[in-house]
Amino acid sequence: MSTSLQVETNYKQIWKIALPISLALLVPQLNLIINNIFLGHHSETSLANASITGVYYLIFGGIGYGLNNGLQMLISRRAGENRPEEIGKIFTQGIFIALSIATVGILFTLFAAPLIFKTFLSESQATPVINFLNIRILGLPFLYIYQMRNALLVGINQSKFLVAGTLAETIANVFFDYALIYGGFGFPAMGFNGAAVASIIAEFTGMFVIFMVLRQKGITNTYGLFQSFQLDKANARLILKIAGPLIFQHAISIISWFFFYMLVARNASQTGLAISTTMRTVFGFFGTFIWALASTANTMVSNVIGQGKKDQVVKLVTKIMTLSVSIAAGVFIILNVFPQFYLSLFRSDAAFIEEGIPVIRTVAVAMLFMSFGTIWLNAVTGTGNSRVTFLIELGAIIFYCTYVFLVLEVFKLGILWGWMSELLYWSILFSLSYFYIRSNKWKKMTI
Numbered sequence: 320m321s322t323s324l325q326v327e328t329n330y331k332q333i334w335k336i337a338l339p340i341s342l343a344l345l346v347p348q349l350n351l352i353i354n355n356i357f358l359g360h361h362s363e364t365s366l367a368n369a370s371i372t373g374v375y376y377l378i379f380g381g382i383g384y385g386l387n388n389g390l391q392m393l394i395s396r397r398a399g400e401n402r403p404e405e406i407g408k409i410f411t412q413g414i415f416i417a418l419s420i421a422t423v424g425i426l427f428t429l430f431a432a433p434l435i436f437k438t439f440l441s442e443s444q445a446t447p448v449i450n451f452l453n454i455r456i457l458g459l460p461f462l463y464i465y466q467m468r469n470a471l472l473v474g475i476n477q478s479k480f481l482v483a484g485t486l487a488e489t490i491a492n493v494f495f496d497y498a499l500i501y502g503g504f505g506f507p508a509m510g511f512n513g514a515a516v517a518s519i520i521a522e523f524t525g526m527f528v529i530f531m532v533l534r535q536k537g538i539t540n541t542y543g544l545f546q547s548f549q550l551d552k553a554n555a556r557l558i559l560k561i562a563g564p565l566i567f568q569h570a571i572s573i574i575s576w577f578f579f580y581m582l583v584a585r586n587a588s589q590t591g592l593a594i595s596t597t598m599r600t601v602f603g604f605f606g607t608f609i610w611a612l613a614s615t616a617n618t619m620v621s622n623v624i625g626q627g628k629k630d631q632v633v634k635l636v637t638k639i640m641t642l643s644v645s646i647a648a649g650v651f652i653i654l655n656v657f658p659q660f661y662l663s664l665f666r667s668d669a670a671f672i673e674e675g676i677p678v679i680r681t682v683a684v685a686m687l688f689m690s691f692g693t694i695w696l697n698a699v700t701g702t703g704n705s706r707v708t709f710l711i712e713l714g715a716i717i718f719y720c721t722y723v724f725l726v727l728e729v730f731k732l733g734i735l736w737g738w739m740s741e742l743l744y745w746s747i748l749f750s751l752s753y754f755y756i757r758s759n760k761w762k763k764m765t766i
Contacts, residue, residue, distance in 0.1 A: 324398035324399070324401060324403065324475055324476060324622075325398070325399055325401065325622060325625075325626055326399075326476060326618075326619055326622045326623065328619070328623060328628075328631050328634065328635045328638070330638060330642075332619070333612070333615055333619070333638060333639055333642065334642075335478075336473065336476065336478050336615045336618065336619065337478075337608070337611045337612050337614075337615040337642075338611070339478035339479045339480075339481050339482055340469075340473060340478050340481060340611035340614050340615065341607050341608045341611035352600045352603075352604055352664075353492065353493055353496055354369070354492075354496060354514050354517075354518070355369055355596060355597065355600055355665060356664055356665060357496050357497065357500050357501075357514065358500070358511065358514060359593070359664075359665040359666050361500060361501075361510060361511070363589055363590070363593050363666065363671075364447075364589065365510070365511045366593045366596055366665065366666070367584075367589050367592040367593045367596065368444070368447055368448055368451070368511060369511075369514070369596055370580050370583075370584075370592055370593070370595055370596035370599065371436075371440075371444075371448050371577075371580055371581070371584060372448055372451045372452055372455065372515075373596070373599065374573065374576050374577045374580045374599070375432070375448075375452060375577055376452070376455055376456070377573050377576070377577075378570060378573040378574055378577055379421075379424045379456075379459055379462075380462060380466075380573075381569035381570055381572060381573035382420060382424070382566050382569060382570050383417065383420070383462060383463045383466045384466065384569050385562060385565035385566035385567070385568055385569035385570065386413065386416060386417055386420070386463075386466075386467075386558075386562045386565070386566055387466045387467060387469050387470045388470075388562070388565050388569075388614075388617060388697075388700055389558060389561040389562025389563075389565045389566070389705060390409060390410065390413045390467065390470035390471075390474070390558065390562060391469065391470040391473055391474050391614070391617060391618055391621075392474075392561060392617055392618070392621045392700060392701055392703060392705075393409050393474075393557065393558065393561055393621075393766070394406050394409055394410065394470055394471060394474025394475065395473075395474045395617070395618040395619075395621035395622045395625070395701075396621045396622070396624065396625045396703070396766060397409065397474075397625070398474055398475055398476065398622055398625065399621065399622035399623065399624065399625020399626045400625045400626075403475075403541070403542055404543065406471070406474070406475065406542045406543075407542040407543030407544045407545075407546060408543070408547075408551055408554050409554055409557075409558065410467065410470070410471050410542070410544055411544060411545055411546075411547065411548070411551075412550075412551050412554045412555045412558055413467055413470065413558055413562075414464060414467055415550065415555070416555065416558060416559070416562075417460075417463035417464060417466075417467060418460055418463065418464070420463065420566075421459040421460040421462075421463050422460075424456065424459050425456050425457065425459060428452055428453070428456040429453060429456070432449070432452065433445075433449045436448055436449055437449075439581050439584070439585065440581075440584060444584065447511055450512060451511055451512055451514075451515050452515075454512055454515040454516060454519070455515040455518060455519070457519060458518060458519035458522045458523070461519070461522040461523045461525075461526045462522045464526050465484065465488075465522055465525050465526040465529065468481070468484065468526075468529045468530075468533070469481065469614070471533075471538075471542075471544075472538075473614060473615075473618050474618055475538075475542070476622075477536075477538070480529075480532050480533075480536060480538075481529075483528055483529060483532045484525040484526070484528045484529030484532065485525060487524050487525055487527075487528040488521045488522065488524055488525030488528075489521070490524075491517075491520055491521040491524040491525075492517055492518065492520075492521035495513075495516065495517035495520050495521065496513070496514060496517045498513075498517075499513030499514070499516050499517050500513040500514055500517070501513075557766070561703065561705050561766065562705070563705070564705040564706045564708060564709035565700065565705045565708060565709065567709055568705075568708055568709040568712040568713075569712075571712065571713065571716050572712055572716060575716045575719055575720050578720055578723070579723050579727075579737065579740070580592075580595060582723060582724065582727040582728055582737070583595050583727065583734060583737065585727075585728070586727050586728065586731060587727075587733070587734050590670055590671055590674060591674065591733070591734045593665070593666060593671065594662075594671065594674060594675045594678055594734060595678075595734055595737075595738075596665075597661075597662060597665045597675065597679075598678060598679065598682050598738060600665075601654070601661070601679060601682050601683075601686075602682070602686070602689075605650045605653075605654070605686065606650075606686060606689065608643075608646045609643050609646060609647060609686070609689060609690050609693060609694075610693070612639050612642055612643045612646075612694060613643075613693040613694055613696070613697040614697065615639060616635075616636055616639045616694050616695075616697040616698045616701060617697040617698070617700050617701040618701065619635060619639070619701070620632055620635065620636065620697075620698050620701025620702060621701040621702075621703065623635060624701070624702065624703070629762050632698070632702075632756070633756060633757070636694060636695065636698045636756065639694050639698075640690075640691050640694045640695070643690040643691065643693075643694050644687070644690045644691055646690065647686050647687045647689070647690030648687065650683065650686055651683045651684065651686065651687055654679055654680070654682070654683035655680055655683055658675070658676045658679045658680065659672055659676065661679065662675045662676070662679065674734075677735050678734060678735050678738050681735060681738050681739055681741075681742075682738060682741065684742065685738070685741035685742050685745060688741070688742055688745035688746055688749070689741070689745045691749050692745040692746070692748040692749035692752070693745075693748070695748075695749055695752035695753050695756060696708065696711060696712075696748050696749075696752045698752065698756055699711065699752050699755055699756060699761070702756075702761035702764055703761070703764045703766045704760075704761050704764050707755055707761075711748060711751040711752055711755070712748070714747060714751060715744050715747040715748045715751070716744075718743055718744070718747055719740050719743060719744045722740045722743055723737055723740045726739075726740070
């Protein structure tokens with residue numbers, strides 16, 4: 320294991336951090352695609368319902384991701400300052416906070432969420448969605464603890480160890496998806512709900528394997544992980560101060576997407592809702608390297624600031640953005656040349672593919688916008704001013720929700736116009752983030 324926790328600002332260092340993160344992100348997205356392929360061939364109804372359940376669970380995943388980003392920034396800052404003794408304390412308090420949030424999420428899903436679904440959806444739609452989520456939400460504690468390993472390993476420049484847990488998660492997910500959805504290998508055929516049980520088993524498997532890796536590689540002892548299980552008020556307050564705005568940021572971001580899917584469910588056909596489910600996998604799968612570079616921007620900016628090299632931040636972010644845009648351009652070409660092939664993985668009927676082609680082309684353009692917007696937004700996070708990150712996100716969300724409500728609910732223009740909202744969203748995020756970084760106001764921040 321490297322003795323230095325400080326990073327350099329060259330392309331080699333960027334890829335050294337980003338590639339393992341990409342693999343770690345790619346595997347869960349493959350799991351999502353595999354889930355949707357199994358469900359799509361099970362029935363169009365299952366695939367359509369998966370859009371609602373998937374985005375709802377993603378709200379809580381986004382909350383965990385916000386906490387993860389805050390922890391990652393703090394751990395990276397302490398790494399840049401060469402203060403390894405503080406890293407274990409921060410990580411352990413992060414686990415406590417994550418489990419507390421998971422408990423609230425489970426209780427909300429079991430007792431409050433059914434009222435929301437019954438208000439917006441028909442009974443035939445709401446019942447399978449509620450039954451699925453009552454199972455799926457039980458995996459939230461495993462997901463959150465599993466997510467925290469990103470903050471630790473990326474923050475200490477050991478992202479190469481991320482791969483083990485994700486591979487274990489994928490193997491478990493593929494096996495149990497097939498076994499529990501269709502009743503393979505002697506398991507009961509649970510249909511739609513089988514995907515929920517399979518996902519819980521996969522998340523637990525990934526969590527268990529990664530903590531075995533931490534122990535085997537000596538990371539647990541090196542950074543004093545879990546040496547004290549007492550509440551550390553100072554570090555807990557610091558985590559909430561930094562991660563709190565990021566938690567709200569990611570929560571409202573995914574809630575706005577949930578709002579979009581609920582409007583689609585109300586105003587589009589079953590085919591339109593199923594198409595929107597596949598668009599989510601486009602962002603997840605093809606955006607993997609872009610999200611990895613965004614996470615890299617967060618940790619490297621924080622580390623470089625911790626080293627006292629604030630003058631190198633803009634140059635570093637520009638390098639990361641260049642790589643991100645190059646990848647998005649390749650994705651844009653692939654999706655425009657082979658749209659039928661990608662859509663046919665999920666449903667083979669002509670109506671689904673014909674209606675889906677213009678939507679997937681629009682999403683391909685949106686990914687170009689995302690490729691620079693998300694890099695600069697995560698750079699803002701890396702500066703430590705998470706309040707500004709939240710305000711930028713809030714501004715973009717207000718415009719986004721207004722647009723999708725007018726397009727889908729008021730003017731009934733269809734899902735193609737609805738998905739154009741992504742162009743508006745990412746444009747606003749980029750503009751506000753870029754101007755904040757260039758303003759140099761973040762240079763006055765200390766944490």
